[in-house]
Amino acid sequence: MKLGIITYYWPPAGGPGVQRWLKLSKYLAREGVELFIVTVEAEKATYPLRDEGLKDDVADGITVIRTGTSEKFGAYKKVTGKKQVPFSGFSGEDAKVSMLQKIARFVRGNFFVPDARKGWNSHAYRAAEQIILKHDVRHWITTSPPHSTQLIGLQLKRNHSIHWTADFRDPWTDIYYYRKFYPTALTRAYERGLERKVFSTCDSLLSVSPSWSILYQSKGAKPASKVYTVTNGFDAEDFTGQQVNRPENFTITYAGTLASQYPVADFITALNQLDFPVIFRIIGSWDGLSKERLENAAQHVELEFIDYVSKKALNAMMMASHLSLFLLPEVESAKGHIPGKLFDYLGAGNPILGLGPVDGDASVIIRDVKAGEVFSYGNTAGIVDFLKSHKQECLKLSSGRTAPYERSIQAQLVIKAVFRHKDER
Numbered sequence: 001m002k003l004g005i006i007t008y009y010w011p012p013a014g015g016p017g018v019q020r021w022l023k024l025s026k027y028l029a030r031e032g033v034e035l036f037i038v039t040v041e042a043e044k045a046t047y048p049l050r051d052e053g054l055k056d057d058v059a060d061g062i063t064v065i066r067t068g069t070s071e072k073f074g075a076y077k078k079v080t081g082k083k084q085v086p087f088s089g090f091s092g093e094d095a096k097v098s099m100l101q102k103i104a105r106f107v108r109g110n111f112f113v114p115d116a117r118k119g120w121n122s123h124a125y126r127a128a129e130q131i132i133l134k135h136d137v138r139h140w141i142t143t144s145p146p147h148s149t150q151l152i153g154l155q156l157k158r159n160h161s162i163h164w165t166a167d168f169r170d171p172w173t174d175i176y177y178y179r180k181f182y183p184t185a186l187t188r189a190y191e192r193g194l195e196r197k198v199f200s201t202c203d204s205l206l207s208v209s210p211s212w213s214i215l216y217q218s219k220g221a222k223p224a225s226k227v228y229t230v231t232n233g234f235d236a237e238d239f240t241g242q243q244v245n246r247p248e249n250f251t252i253t254y255a256g257t258l259a260s261q262y263p264v265a266d267f268i269t270a271l272n273q274l275d276f277p278v279i280f281r282i283i284g285s286w287d288g289l290s291k292e293r294l295e296n297a298a299q300h301v302e303l304e305f306i307d308y309v310s311k312k313a314l315n316a317m318m319m320a321s322h323l324s325l326f327l328l329p330e331v332e333s334a335k336g337h338i339p340g341k342l343f344d345y346l347g348a349g350n351p352i353l354g355l356g357p358v359d360g361d362a363s364v365i366i367r368d369v370k371a372g373e374v375f376s377y378g379n380t381a382g383i384v385d386f387l388k389s390h391k392q393e394c395l396k397l398s399s400g401r402t403a404p405y406e407r408s409i410q411a412q413l414v415i416k417a418v419f420r421h422k423d424e425r
Helices: 017-030 052-057 074-078 098-113 116-133 147-158 185-201 210-218 263-273 288-294 311-319 332-336 341-348 360-369 382-393 401-404 407-418
Strands: 002-006 034-040 065-066 137-143 163-168 203-206 225-228 250-258 280-285 303-306 323-327 352-355 372-375
Touching: 002 017, 002 116, 002 147, 017 034, 017 052, 017 137, 017 352, 017 407, 034 116, 052 288, 052 311, 065 116, 116 147, 116 185, 137 147, 137 288, 147 163, 147 185, 163 185, 163 407, 203 210, 210 225, 225 407, 250 311, 263 288, 263 323, 280 288, 280 311, 311 341, 323 341, 323 372, 341 352, 341 360, 341 401, 352 360, 352 382, 360 372, 372 382, 401 407
Parallel strands: 002 034, 002 137, 034 065, 137 163, 163 203, 203 225, 250 280, 250 323, 280 303, 323 352, 352 372
Antiparallel strands: none
């Protein structure tokens, strides 16, 4: 079994975008799959985050081909005056969005369609084409975001008749912050056309949640049998052998992005009603408005703001907590949103307190593995009761129940989806 994976994010890229295929490739290789990774040259890439330690997670025997790129993020930096590449969901922005930032968003949303990293496409395509010709690799995965990566698969399918699997870690035009780019009606129509073409042309499609699988089917991913739900997961080996003690004070950890649509104010309202000291630790990135809301915490709530740390350090911090906080943005698509951090929470083994749609896909997982509870937005009383009960007793999760979400199990699902037409060639 030979498989090519085209992914913009690969070590030393950090953050959640790199985790899915870095970890799955590790277990695909153990299943006997010969892997070819096409990615961008690290020093030419525009990564919001870097994590040099992730290089150690790349499995032996994987062939990694790095290419140049012709991206336009330099223009973005000049317009905004910022040196840093923006975070997803605009979590790195100030509480009040300036006119300059709005202009930059408009330019990004209407002049760099589908995204500013599309300048990488021609480089990645040529590299993949050479692999096809030299190694006869007929099965390929393109993973996004950036969604421009899917257009590489479209071109390879057209010119080389490969078996193409499109992997969507997030929705395309249905992502919760899409409208923040101020796309015009013409831009929306054009981009939805690209989206439909990818959905209808790919041989298989991987989705990270059941609700989003249904969404993609409704938007052209036919027949429905070609759509597979393979959620994100966790690598059990990341958490084995680590002995971490919980702090004396009750500690709650949130890892990842905090943007304005996240209901952190409701959580702070609940914390303020407690009668015992609490440490609330936020690790990752946050916008100015979220930080303002957090700083409304009462004196018995100690806030810790920690910028992005390495994955290894993050794992240790999550384990050294009593509870993990899981927030879903208060948007229409939240029901199908299952961020990768949920599964790292499962791996870390602490109970999970969630805030979001109680009938959403993430809620189903949390209930099924008896990992905690999810409350609807604004249900302060329920949150307070949950926190008080876990202050009295806060047991670690059962590894037997969380096992279905280990990357080793999910790699087998990927093989089924990708190589289902193997005999046709």
